[in-house]
Amino acid sequence: MTKKIGIADTMFSRVDMFPFCKKVIGNAPQKYAIERYTVPGVKDLPVACKILFEKYRCDIVIALGMSGKMPVDKICTHEASTAIQNAMLMANKHILEVFVHMDEVKNDRELFRIAKNRAEKHTLNALALLKGKEALTHFAGKGKRQGKEDVGGIWFE
């Protein structure tokens, strides 16, 4: 049966990350259904994710958000992330949190690049998690990053 991927995104974000996810999903060998849910900002995402699970029967959700630079923005993002954790525990399903922080970049171009990279890589992660709990095991402890370059694993003995 076709698996369904929920994608929740925001008006607050300065980058429309949905097309990046859609393209990755479209390029996958299997066919997936997509349900999109757009909300004002990150604090509206958790309940949207939960509705995507319960009403729209999604098997996994990708939550696309952007966080401002001010201290109040960071607290909002923390509240959203805490609730996203609760939504996952209530649903027993994964929500891949693709949050971009406006202060992790130097300019708009870098903001765009990180948003695109992080959305694409986490979409690939979502597709892997849908396959099973060991689909990503090959990469365990390998220092993988989303939005930035991988830092790699280390081993001494």
Next chain:
Amino acid sequence: MTKKIGIADTMFSRVDMFPFCKKVIGNAPQKYAIERYTVPGVKDLPVACKILFEKYRCDIVIALGMSGKMPVDKICTHEASTAIQNAMLMANKHILEVFVHMDEVKNDRELFRIAKNRAEKHTLNALALLKGKEALTHFAGKGKRQGKEDVGGIWFE
């Protein structure tokens, strides 16, 4: 059937934001019912929102609050926001949080202006969310702001 919008507000706030919401709702092409619930401060809002969902059968709630300048005020607001997240997850319905922070403004006039703008824009957001999960999709990634001017979206490729 007429949809019902809950509006929870506080005595602590220095601006009565209810009239702004009411006007926006009144100007909408559809007819909506309104239920109002007034509490002392932001920490009393979450349970009021939950009661508006469960006892008064609201379909969505707008939570109007104001946050003081002291560190203790910021912690109170964080506690209120965390509980508002929980209330949303329990109800599977949206609560639009219209919180104004006394330290994001320089004077009373600006405080009033931001409160009005944020309340009006989030009421419009509430009306859109009542229509469906893609009613706001047109604005996804467009850098929309409530209380301040939009910053716009970016795209590089």
Next chain:
Amino acid sequence: MTKKIGIADTMFSRVDMFPFCKKVIGNAPQKYAIERYTVPGVKDLPVACKILFEKYRCDIVIALGMSGKMPVDKICTHEASTAIQNAMLMANKHILEVFVHMDEVKNDRELFRIAKNRAEKHTLNALALLKGKEALTHFAGKGKRQGKEDVGGIWFE
């Protein structure tokens, strides 16, 4: 039927605020029943409030607490307040949090005065909330404070 008001208080507090609440309740035109529950400190209050709702069938609870000056005290108070929010959401009933912070005052006399004022005003708020969701609406946006003087509402247009 006589409504029941729970009052939870602590041994940690340096001010016994219960008599202030009791007097305000006694002066009300209606008759109310009171259930008191004393615990060691603020972190013991949330479950006491929940027991006052569930075992003692209180309709509303007033939680009287005092917070020390040290960073660890502030974290404890935050944990207590977070749990009080959860207790409210579980009960669908209000808990009026009357917390006094030892560092918001200059001396013992001021500590006493703020504790008394905050307890009295929040007891009046509790009585109003028992009447209904719009009993406090007359004061919405009026900058009301408990423990300190009201700052008043603002309006520009």
Next chain:
Amino acid sequence: MTKKIGIADTMFSRVDMFPFCKKVIGNAPQKYAIERYTVPGVKDLPVACKILFEKYRCDIVIALGMSGKMPVDKICTHEASTAIQNAMLMANKHILEVFVHMDEVKNDRELFRIAKNRAEKHTLNALALLKGKEALTHFAGKGKRQGKEDVGGIWFE
């Protein structure tokens, strides 16, 4: 029927506080049963407390923990305390949190003394709470402290 007191403690703690609790309980006029549960550190305490309530049918639990000096230790302790609050709300029973912070003392001797005093006083509090919700009311607002000397109540009028 004999009441049962759960005592959860950790390997991380530098002081074995269990004997202090046991002695206080043994000196009480009534007879109590004790169930002990030892875990690695404070973050393992909340679920141990919950298991003491649900599987071992304890009527109250004393959680004995110690918190390190580093910022990461303080965050761990905050996470543990937050979960202890949740465990209380789930069980409708008290957990007396006897946490000693390594940075509230100047040397090992003081660390030991505070741990002993706090464990003993909170065991007495536990015994009182088992008697009923007003067993501690005589001390309400009296500035009682555990681990340190009482600061006393104040009254002005």
Next chain:
Amino acid sequence: MTKKIGIADTMFSRVDMFPFCKKVIGNAPQKYAIERYTVPGVKDLPVACKILFEKYRCDIVIALGMSGKMPVDKICTHEASTAIQNAMLMANKHILEVFVHMDEVKNDRELFRIAKNRAEKHTLNALALLKGKEALTHFAGKGKRQGKEDVGGIWFE
């Protein structure tokens, strides 16, 4: 009946800690089954742990994670740990949190060494907790550490 140990780990971690756990489990006198679950980062661990309990019927879970140096990393780790606490309370089972913080070490070699030591010791703790609530009581108050050397207990009288 053979007990089942869940091991959840991440791609973000720079050290693959699974083999350390596996070896300790393999050296135990009893036979245990192992279920592994690999996720992108620490924020994906809590729901993986919950699924290991509910879908894969694990009796205990070891959560292997690594936390970056930036402030945003610390907040992520806090959110993950808070949710891991919730997952434990929902399952009434232990999750041994083996988190290594990149800023607690001076170089990669030390990072590896701490990760290995912490994973091994917490696996031994997991095996003990599976035996019963007093299997670790011998070490209560002994200042045991994972990832670092024990600091030892103190006693004055």
